[in-house]
Amino acid sequence: MIHMTSTYDSSSSNMSSSQLGLGLDLTPLIDIIFIVLVFLLLTANTQLLTLPVDVPSQAGSSLNGLSQQQHIAINILTTTPYWAIDGQTFTQFDAFETAFIHTMSSKPESIVVIAADKNAPIQPLMTVLALLQRQQISQTQIVMEP
Numbered sequence: 001m002i003h004m005t006s007t008y009d010s011s012s013s014n015m016s017s018s019q020l021g022l023g024l025d026l027t028p029l030i031d032i033i034f035i036v037l038v039f040l041l042l043t044a045n046t047q048l049l050t051l052p053v054d055v056p057s058q059a060g061s062s063l064n065g066l067s068q069q070q071h072i073a074i075n076i077l078t079t080t081p082y083w084a085i086d087g088q089t090f091t092q093f094d095a096f097e098t099a100f101i102h103t104m105s106s107k108p109e110s111i112v113v114i115a116a117d118k119n120a121p122i123q124p125l126m127t128v129l130a131l132l133q134r135q136q137i138s139q140t141q142i143v144m145e146p
Helices: 027-043 093-106 122-134
Strands: 071-076 083-085 088-090 111-116 140-143
Touching (some): 071 122, 083 093, 093 122
């Protein structure tokens, strides 16, 4: 049987008694704060901006052709300038918005028709739809390839 004894001689140690682990370990506290922060970020409700669009509910739904009434054609193009009204292009959306409001006031009974290129980015289309919503124009037609 082996018996080992150890003696600690405090006078031979170079460390003072104030340096012998009297510090505070903050690791568990930081872990808990991090977990709470992740929980709050994952459960936070962010408000998503939506724009309601009525689409056909069945794949075999019939598409309506353009009416014979007077209409204002808005084109969404693939490259800059993204917006056009009846073929006239606009490089800045502010100029497009001003021209659209002027066209709508001169032709109040017109139907708005949006024709977007299938390769056009979605942001210019969403900007136009937001403009129509601000102007309280709810009856629009979106032209698509059959």
